[in-house]
Amino acid sequence: MASAAVESFVAKQLDLLALERDAEVEERRSWQESISLKELQSRGVCLLRLQVSSQRTGLHGRLLVTFEPRRGGSAAALPSSSFTSGDIVGLYDAATEGSQLATGIVTRITQKLLTVAFDESHDFQLSLDRESSYRLLKLDNDITYQRMKKALIALKKYHSGPTASLIDVLFGVAAPSPASEIHALTFFNASLDASQQEAVSFALTQKELAIIHGPPGTGKTTTVVEIILQAVKQGLKVLCCAPSNIAVDNLVERLARCKRRILRLGHPARLLETIQQHSLDAVLARSDSAQIVADIRKDIDQVFAKNRKTQDKKEKSNFRNEIKLLRKELKEREEAAMRESLASADVVLATNTGASPDGPLKLLPEGHFDIVVVDECAQALEASCWIPLLQARRCILAGDHKQLPPTTVSHKAALAGLSLSLMERLAKEQGTAVRTLTVQYRMHQAVMRWASEAMYGGRLTAHPSVAGHLLRDLPGVAATEETGVPLLLVDTAGCGLLELEGDEQSKGNPGEVRLVGLHIQALVDAGVPAQDIAVITPYNLQVDLLRQSLAHRHPELEIKSVDGFQGREKEAVVLSLVRSNRRGDVGFLADDRRINVAVTRARRHVAVVCDSRTVASHAFLRTLVEHFTEHGEVRTAFEYLDDIVPENYSHEGPQGHGHSTGKPRGPAPSTGKTPGQQGGGREPRAATRRDGKKPSGTPTGSKAPAHPGLGGSGLEGAESRDGVDRFRAVLAGFVASDETQLEFPASLSSHDRLRVHQIAEELGLRHGSAGEGRQRAVTVSKPALEAPTPPAGPGGQAPLPPVPPGPAETEHPPEEQRGPAPLDLRALHMERPQGPRGGQEQPPKKGQQKILERKKKKEVKGHVNFRLPAEDDFDALVSAAIKADNTCGLAKCTASVATLGHFCQLCGRRYCLSHHLPE
Secondary structure, rough: OOOHHHHHHHHHHHHHHHHHHHHHHHHHHHHHHOOOHHHHHHHHOEEEEEEEEEEEEOOOOOEEEEEOOOHHHHOOOOOOOOOOOEEEEEEOOOOOOOOEEEEEEEEEEEEOOOOEEEOOOOOOOOOOOOOOOOOEEEOOOHHHHHHHHHHHHHHHOOOOOOOOOHHHOOOOOOOOOOOOOOOOOOOOOOOOOHHHHHHHHHHHHOOOOEEEEEOOOOOOOHHHHHHHHHHHHHOOOOOEOOOHHHHHHHHHHHOOOOOOEEEEOHHHHHOHHHHHEEHHHHHHHHOEEEEEEHHHHHHHHHHHHHHHHOOHHHHHHHHHHHHHHHHOOOOOOOHHHHHHHHOOEEEEEEEEHHHHOOOOOOOOOOOOEEEEOOHHHHHHOHHHHHHHHHHOOOOEEOOOOOOOOOOOOOOOOOOHHHHOOOHHHHHHHHHHEEOOEEEOOOHHHHHHHHHHHOOOOOOEEEOOOOOOOOOOHHOOOOOOOOOOOOOEEEEOOOOOOOOOOOOOOOOOOHHHHHHHHHHHHHHHHHHOOOOEEEEEEEOOHHHHHHHHOOOOOOOEEEEEEEEOOOOEEEEEEEEEOOOOOOOOOOOOHHHHHHHHHOOOHHHHHHEEEEEEHOOOOOOOHHHHHHHHHHHHHHEHHOEOOOOOOOOOOOOOOOHHHOOOOOOOOOOOOOOOOOOOOOOOEEEOOOHHHHOOOOOOOOOOOOOOOOOOHHHHOOOOOOOHHHEEEEHHHHHHHHOOOOOOEEEEOOOHHHHHHHHHHHHHHHHOEEEEEEEEEEHHHHEEEEOOOOOOOOOOOOOOOOOOOOOOOOOOOOOOOHHHOOOOHHHHHHHHHOOOOOHHHOOOOOOOOOOHHHHHHHHHHHHHHHHOOOOOOOOOOOHHHHHHHHHHHOOOOOOOOOOOOOOOEEEEOOOEEOOOOOOOOOO
C-alpha cells in the first residue's frame, strides 16, 4: 500500500504538471492567435523565410532536409532561437497559411543551417521545392507530459516489487539499508583523485541511494562512467538516463571507448552522428534477422504496388489482408530482434522519457536492471526521473543543484515546487547520501575561488595543472595585458551605455556589444583562436546583436545564451550582463545559479562587461563585482570608447561609481552604424602594443614620500563605502597641509586608484599614475595657482592667471578644466597611459595653432565673470567652480542651469532655455 507521503507527493505533482501543461498550451494558442510570425521568431520559437539547401535519405530510411536562410547565401545566419537537437518542429509553406506539411525532428543546428529528419511512410511522400520559401515552428511534445503522468500514477499504485524499498527511502518512510562491503577496487581510470575514488566506492556500497554532487569542472561524468564500469564488472545490468539527449550521448561516447556492450534508445535524429552506430536502429540493422525483416518489407511494398493497380474490390480486400499478415510478422520479427539486443546489452542508455515502459523496454522482464543511473538529475523534473526509477532496486543520482534548475513555462507551478528537482530535494533531506567532488580540472584558481565561496562553501580546490594557467600559456598566444589576467571587469557605470528599453521579453545593450567586440579583437590579435572563445549573455536579443556585430568578423566565435551553454567550456569567456538602468533593475540576472553557470564555463580567462552600479544593487551580483575588483583587473568603458557621453557622478554608489544625481545625459550619439561598427572606437590597449609592453608612464615629477596615513593596511582592501570615505579624508588632510605632493601605495587595487582619481578631481587636485602592473601607484599634487602678479592690462584689470596642466591633463589646454566636458571625465578614468595620451603633450599640427589660439580667447572671454580666487581661499575656489558649472555656457549670460538647462553633446557645456538651440 502506498504511503501517505507518496500519495500526497503524486497528487501535488499531478496538479503542478497540469498547470505546466495548461501554460504550454495557452502560450502556444495565444501565439497562434495574437502574435505575428515575426514576433514568434523574435521569441525564438519560429524560423521564417527558409529555403531547402539539400535533402537526402539517411538515419535508417528517414528523409533529412537541410534548411538555410532564404535571403542570405553563404553569409546569412539563422536568428537566435531556442531550437535544439531533438526538438519536434512543424513544417509550413511560407506562401500559404494552410495546415502544416509535415512534422519532423531537428537533428543538427548551426548558426547558418538547420537539419530536420522526417519519417516517410507508404502513405506519406514529402516533396519540397528548392525555390519555395518555408517556415519551421517549434511544437509541443505531448508524449513527454503523458509519460510523466503515467509514471506518477504507477508510483502511487506500486505495491510490491524490486523498487519498493527504494521508494520508501526516497520518501523518508524507511532508513537506508546498511552499506554492503566490497573488496578493494581496481579503478579503470587510474587518474581519479581522492574525492572521485571515495564517491565511486560509496556509490557501489549503497543498497538504495547514492548522490554524486559534481560542481563545475570536477569530473562528474568521469566519476559516473567509472561507477558504471565497476557495476558492469560485478555483473550488474545498468540503465543510464539523463534529461537531455546531449547528456546521454556524452555518456555513450565515454562508455564506447571502454568497449562495453552498450545500447542507445531513441530516435536516430536525436543522436550525435558519432554514436549512431550504438543506436537500436543501427544494432538491429546489423543483426542476423535484419535480412529477413528487409525481405518482409520488400514483400509489403510489392503488395502495396499490386493494390494500387487493381480496381477489383475483392482483390483489394485480399491484398489488405495480406499486408495485415505481413505487418504482424514484421512486428514479431522486429520485437524478437529488439528483445535479444536489449537483453545482451550491459548498459542501456536513454533519456528519462525514452526509458518509458511503453517503449522498447516493455520487452524486458520486470527487475531486469539492477541499477538506474540518472545523470544531470538536477536539471530534470522529478516526475520525469520516476520513469526510469521504477525499473530498478538501486539508484545513483549525479548532477549539481547549484546550477540551472529544470526548465518550466508556468511561473506559478515553478513557485509551487515543480522546479524543485529530485536531487535538490534529496540533498536537503538525505545529506548523508551525498558525496561531493572537490577537485576541479577546468578553471584558473581566481575564477574558481568566486564560485567556490559563493556557491560551494569554499570546498573546491584547483588541480595544480589548471590552478595558474592563463591564455598566454597557450601555443601561439602572445603575452599581453588581456592574455595575462584571469579576471577582467569592464565597467560601464556612469558611461551612459544604457540597455534598450521597451522590450518585455528580452533586453539588449548596443554599448556592451561594442565593448565585447573590442575585447574579442584584442584576444584574437594576441593569437587566441576564435573557436576557443565564447560570448555568453542572458538575453536572446543581446545574442542577436552580438551575432550581427561579430559573426562576419569571427565566424568560429560561439555566441550563446547562458541556458544554451550549460555543460560546456571554453578557454576564454566574455560575459555581457546587459542590464544598465537608473532603477537598479537586474531582471532574471538575480538567479544566482544562472550567473554561476555563466562564469564557470571559462578555463583561463573571464571578462565581464557590465554596469557595476546597476548589477551591484543585487547582493549576489555584488559579490561577483567585488571579487573581480579584488582579484582581477578593472577597466572602465572610457578606456575603450572615445565617443562616450558620461552620466553625472556623485561618487556615492557602489564601487565608487556613484548613482546619478540627475537625469543621465543619454547614450552615446548614434552614427548610423550597427553595434560594434561605430566610429570613434579605440582599440584596447593590448591591440596597440603588439609586443605586450606598456608605454612609458606620464611624468609626475620627483616622488614625495608616502603619506603617513597610507602605510600598512590603512587603505588596503577597504570596503566600498569606507574606502571612499577614507580616501576623501586623506585627500582633505593633504589639501589642508603644507605638503605639495602625496603618493599612494602601489598595493591599492585598480578600482581604488580609480576612486582616488575621482576624489582628487572633485577637490581640484592634480593627479596621475605611473608604474606597471602591481607596481602602479597614484600621485596627487596641488595645482600651482599662485604666480607673480603680471602687469595690469588695458583698463587696469589684471588678466586671469594661467593654470599649468597636471600630469593627467597634458593633452588638454588649461581653459578646458572648468566645464564638465566628456574628454575631461574620460581622462579621469584613464589610470594607465593610452598610447600618445599617456606621454608628453603633442605639439599641434601645422594649421591648428591659430584655431587653438582663437578658441582660447573665446573661452576666456566667455567666462571672464568667474575669476579664480587666491590659492589659500580653498572654499572660494570650490564655490567659483560650482557657480561656473551651474551657469549658462554662453558668453556674458549669467542664467542658472542648475535645475533647468540643456546639455550640448558637441561642446560638453550646459545652456539655459534661451540659448540651448544649436543655432
